Amino acid sequence: xxxxxxxxxxxxxxxxxxxxxxxxxxxxxxxxxxxxxxxxxxxxxxxxxxxxxxxxxxxxxxxxxxxxxxxxxxxxxxxxxxxxxxxxxxxxxxxxxxxxxxxxxxxxxxxxxxxxxxxxxxxxxxxxxxxxxxxxxxxxxxxxxxxxxxxxxxxxxxxxx
Numbered sequence: 731x732x733x734x735x736x737x738x739x740x741x742x743x744x745x746x747x748x749x750x751x752x753x754x755x756x757x758x759x760x761x762x763x764x765x766x767x768x769x770x771x772x773x774x775x776x777x778x779x780x781x782x783x784x785x786x787x788x789x790x791x792x793x794x795x796x797x798x799x800x801x802x803x804x805x806x807x808x809x810x811x812x813x814x815x816x817x818x819x820x821x822x823x824x825x826x827x828x829x830x831x832x833x834x835x836x837x838x839x840x841x842x843x844x845x846x847x848x849x850x851x852x853x854x855x856x857x858x859x860x861x862x863x864x865x866x867x868x869x870x871x872x873x874x875x876x877x878x879x880x881x882x883x884x885x886x887x888x889x890x891x
Contacts, residue, residue, distance in 0.1 A: 768836055791879070799878050801868055805889040811854040812845055814870055814878060821851025823872050830867040831859065834883070861886045
């Protein structure tokens with residue numbers, strides 16, 4: 731009676747190589763799906779134009795910061811409140827404020843809202859702001875002219891609801 735001992739054959743090698751590449755390809759597809767579903771990847775429409783406008787926008791932002799006008803936010807009972815004030819603490823002369831709410835990563839929950847003027851530099855909305863991290867871009871205008879353009883990053887956990 732003879733015993734047949736079968737070692738590592740070409741069929742085994744084919745199975746190992748196929749398995750290896752199947753794992754690598756499936757991991758790549760999984761990572762690509764997570765990457766594309768969690769962030770649009772769009773930062774600017776046209777990178778060349780954005781690069782040309784960068785210095786001008788940076789100078790405008792420095793001038794606005796130097797003016798001393800600043801905004802402060804609060805969140806109470808589903809009311810988002812934005813107060814804009816001069817350096818001396820008096821209310822800034824502003825007619826309209828638009829707030830663009832953006833998540834730091836992803837754009838599926840982003841929204842814009844025109845805040846209601848409550849007088850004395852106070853603007854608010856009763857639009858529900860979901861829990862979590864937000865970057866809010868405020869565009870404040872007086873008679874159509876830009877007074878302040880600022881962005882504030884906050885977490886809703888910072889405010890007692």
